[in-house]
Amino acid sequence: MxxxxxxxxxxxxxxxxxxxxxxxxxxxxxxxxxxxxxxxPSDEHRAACEAAIASCPTEALRLVES
Ligand code: SF4
Known part of the structure; x- marks a missing residue:
């Protein structure tokens, strides 16, 4: 994952x-x-990553689990 x-x-x-x-x-x-x-990013960056994605006003970013 x-x-x-x-x-x-x-x-x-x-x-x-x-x-x-x-x-x-x-x-x-x-x-x-x-x-x-x-x-x-590694899992340690998950929280920062989710915060950054949530902050995007145009919903340009998406986090995919692969
Ligand atoms: S619009 Fe682009 S630069 Fe602005 S928060 Fe979203 S992804 Fe980041």
Whole structure:
């Protein structure tokens, strides 16, 4: 079992609320696109990951258990 973060780029507006919650996982690039620094985070990052996903106003992020 692992975690995978999926991004729907068409929904992301680059506001960076996810980065504010979990800067170790997300970084908004200078051009406003989002860089997922670790798309398959370890379980210790689950809480931060869920908080970041919940903070996204456009529901661009999704956490998949794989
Ligand atoms: S919070 Fe959502 S819309 Fe904002 S940068 Fe992150 S994924 Fe994109």
């Amino acid at each position: 692992g975690l995978r973060i999926e991004l729907d780029e068409s929904k992301c507006s680059g506001l960076g609320l996810c980065e504010a919650e979990a800067p170790e996982l997300f970084e908004v690039r200078d051009d406003g696109s989002l860089d997922i620094l670790d798309a398959t």
